[in-house]
Amino acid sequence: MARKIVVTSGKGGVGKTTICANLGVYLSRLGFRVAMLDVDIGLNNLDVVMGLEKQVVFDITDVVSGKCRVRQALVQDVNFPSLYLLPSSHSYASSKITGEHIKNITDIIDHSFDYILLDCPAGVEAGFHRAVYPANEAIIVVTPHLSSLRDADKVLSIISSYHIESKYLVINRMRGDLLLSGEMINIESIVKAMNIPLIGVIPEDDSVGKMSSNGRILTDSESARAFTLLSENIHNGSKKIFDCTYKYRGIMGYFKRTIKKRV
Numbered sequence: 113m114a115r116k117i118v119v120t121s122g123k124g125g126v127g128k129t130t131i132c133a134n135l136g137v138y139l140s141r142l143g144f145r146v147a148m149l150d151v152d153i154g155l156n157n158l159d160v161v162m163g164l165e166k167q168v169v170f171d172i173t174d175v176v177s178g179k180c181r182v183r184q185a186l187v188q189d190v191n192f193p194s195l196y197l198l199p200s201s202h203s204y205a206s207s208k209i210t211g212e213h214i215k216n217i218t219d220i221i222d223h224s225f226d227y228i229l230l231d232c233p234a235g236v237e238a239g240f241h242r243a244v245y246p247a248n249e250a251i252i253v254v255t256p257h258l259s260s261l262r263d264a265d266k267v268l269s270i271i272s273s274y275h276i277e278s279k280y281l282v283i284n285r286m287r288g289d290l291l292l293s294g295e296m297i298n299i300e301s302i303v304k305a306m307n308i309p310l311i312g313v314i315p316e317d318d319s320v321g322k323m324s325s326n327g328r329i330l331t332d333s334e335s336a337r338a339f340t341l342l343s344e345n346i347h348n349g350s351k352k353i354f355d356c357t358y359k360y361r362g363i364m365g366y367f368k369r370t371i372k373k374r375v
């Protein structure tokens with residue numbers, strides 16, 4: 113049986129799709145069979161982030177309307193053969209797709225995958241319900257900003273009425289220089305406010321966006337190290353958190369911090 117993990121946040125643009133895509137890649141690199149479901153219907157971009165948009169033949173609406181089988185709609189990643197994507201669609205009236213539809217899809221592929229990752233849309237309306245309903249675990253993505261934390265708190269209270277057995281916190285876009293200078297909310301305060309286990313911290317890293325432009329991951333970047341730790345933590349329950357401040361420590365770090373502030 114697959115672990116079914118929804119990646120959600122409440123607030124838009126905090127990095128749900130980015131984290132879903134990278135988790136898919138890094139879990140498949142660990143040797144797992146991973147299916148990513150783009151449940152952000154109407155605004156699909158997981159296929160674009162993965163660089164797979166040209167391979168899309170069928171999408172989630174074709175599956176729901178019975179035009180094709182789930183297997184036919186799954187797109188295999190060209191770089192990671194154990195990674196598959198079920199694309200969303202731009203066109204279908206999203207209200208016609210329900211949480212039950214998505215659950216039927218996860219039930220069909222349950223035994224063929226180790227992980228099913230559900231990329232949730234922003235907000236807490238029907239689209240949220242569709243993505244959360246079939247999941248049994250949730251990753252709550254926040255950024256170190258009050259508006260993101262407030263929306264995530266709302267999500268946590270709503271999610272308590274679903275069959276979610278485990279909830280994990282991922283803090284995205286953390287800046288080590290601002291953490292050291294005390295200009296960003298620190299990790300301890302965020303964890304305390306959210307009151308769920310921290311499973312990953314992803315630094316602000318320009319190379320994250322490069323995945324969107326070529327569908328490839330950069331294995332030597334800071335975020336690559338953070339995503340490696342996150343996928344290992346998800347898989348084996350370890351608690352290794354990426355230290356965003358390490359390169360800003362010491363005398364060289366001081367200069368890096370000063371230069372970054374001037375940019």
Ligand SMILES: Nc1ncnc2c1ncn2[C@@H]1O[C@H](COP(=O)(O)OP(=O)(O)OP(=O)(O)O)[C@@H](O)[C@H]1O
Binds near residue numbers: 320
């Ligand atoms: N750690 C990061 N460092 C730098 N840029 C990032 C990081 N995480 C995400 N981004 C950028 O932020 C933007 C929004 O990310 P993404 O689309 O993953 O957010 P989202 O939560 O899925 O948005 P939506 O709510 O619209 O679905 C993208 O341009 C992405 O490349």
Ligand SMILES: [Mg+2]
Binds near residue numbers: 152231232233
């Ligand atoms: Mg998204």
